[in-house]
Amino acid sequence: MTSEAAGGPVGRQEFTAGTAGASLREACAAAGVDASGAELLRLGSNAVYRLPSAPVIVRIARDVDAAEDMQRAVAVARWLASQDFPATRILPRIEQPLTAAGRVVTFWESAQEREEYATVAELADLLKRLHWLDEPETLHLSxxxxxxKLWSSLRAMRGVAPEDAAFLEQRVVRLAKEYERLDFVLPFGMIHGDANVGNxxxxxxxQAILIDLDGFTLAPREWDLILTAIYYDRFGWxxxxxxxxxVHHYGFDVMNWPGYSVLADVRELMMVLWMGQQVADSAKSAAEFGRRVETLRTDxxxxxxxxF
Structure with missing residues (x-):
């Protein structure tokens, strides 16, 4: 990492409300936006702030190498706006994304003054409509x-006990083989990539709108259905x-597809490995990671x- 912050390379700096706040203030100053009274809505893959001085949401990426993903998110947002698709809108008149205190920052129009989630049925409607769109080559979706992703997430874990890392590596090896044998039945094309009711x-x-557009990619459409399925089937959420x-609104039940259990296992493992990347920074995340690993061990x- 070339970016530096007080105390060492920013890539090794904890992603906390304090470090994210430094990026927020620097980014807002560069963009000419008032950061006073900013409200931290969540701290996960991104730090998400609402600015009370204007209807603006600021997203700060945890990954210091997220510039390419954020550039794609901005391009996707502008294209979806051109299609009149219900999605979060990028704040105009600001050159985006920008880098502040070593982290990548984007500015978005706030949906409303308070955070209100839509329904899973509305999520299905949005996904069905999204999956009918033909993405332009100019988006350069990967x-x-x-x-x-499983292997890179495994390597990115920090502070994880060696026996846990070894167990998860064995699971990656097994699921990688099982995944390669899957026979997908839905068309291949553009997906949201993190489709769940929280987005x-x-x-x-x-109107219900899609947010968090940085995961847009090309893949079998089953990927956009799997989270809702396991949130119901496995987690009870x-x-x-x-x-x-x-299922009724989308028109397909991924749980009836023969490859469901493997895809569910892969997606679930991604959630565990992501949590493993937070172990060194958060006692709460470490406890949750331990709970999840033990669940996998004992089924x-x-x-x-x-x-989270």
Whole structure:
């Protein structure tokens, strides 16, 4: 990493409210936006702030190498706007993305003054509409490589016990082989990449909109259905009625597909490996990581997992 911050390379700097706040203030100053009174909405893959001085959301990427992903997110947002697709809109008149205190920052129009999630049925409607669109080559979307993502996430873990890392590596090896044998039935094309009800907000005009556009990629469409399925089937975060509504609105039940269990295992492992990257920075994340790994070891209930 070439960017530096007080205390060492920014790539090794903890991603906390304090370090994210430094990026926020520097980015807002560069963009000519008032950062006073900023409210931290969440701290995960991104730090997300709402600015009370204007209807603006600021997203700061945890990954210091996220410039390419954020550039794609900005391009996707502008293209979706040109298609009149219900999605978060990039804030105009600001050159984006920009880098502040070593982290990549983007500015978005706020959906409304408070965070209100839409329904899983509305998520299904948005995905069905999204999957009908033909993406332009100018977006330069990459092909999703889930096996490569598993390996890179495994290597990115820090502070994980050697026996846990070895166990997870064995699971990656097994699932990589099983994934390569999958026979997908839905068309290959553009997907959101992290499609779940947490990425569908209610706009102030009442419409449901997609947010978090940096995961757009090209892949079998089953990938955009798997999270809602496991949130219902494995984690109990959705009710049966909610999931049935999702299936009815989209028109396909991924749980009836023979490859469901393998895809669910792969997606679930991605969630565990992502948590493993936070172990060194957060006692809460470390505890959750330990809970998830033990569940995988014993094939226990996932209903004790906490959403992050």
């Amino acid at each position: 092909y999703f490589d889930p096996v490569g 569908v907000l209610r706009h102030r005009d009442g 959705h009710t049966r009625t909610e999931y049935e509504g999702f 226990g209930s996932r209903k004790e997992w906490s959403p």
